[in-house]
Amino acid sequence: MLNLLILLIVIALVAGAFGFTGIAGGAAGLAKIVFGVLVAGIIIVVLLMAFGISLIA
Known part of the structure; x- marks a missing residue:
């Protein structure tokens, strides 16, 4: 996405x-x-990590 x-x-x-x-x-x-979606995704991942929720089973 980046x-x-x-x-x-x-x-x-260029244009x-x-x-x-x-x-x-x-x-x-x-x-x-795209930047907004990227930032929102990063915030969601950081919050999930802060609460100890793993994205990988």
């Missing part, structure tokens, strides 16, 4: 540099969503 986030940021930067603002805006918007 790879996808980095890819979307690079696409947004913005070449003047494709619509594509840059779309990639940046998707990067925000």
Whole structure:
């Protein structure tokens, strides 16, 4: 998921540099969503670890 986030940021930067603002805006918007999902997943995993719940059986 982190790879996808980095890819979307690079696409947004390159598209913005070449003047494709619509594509840059779309990639940046998707990067925000992926970042939010990534942060939420990390928080959930940390909370589960704090309560001693193992994700691996």
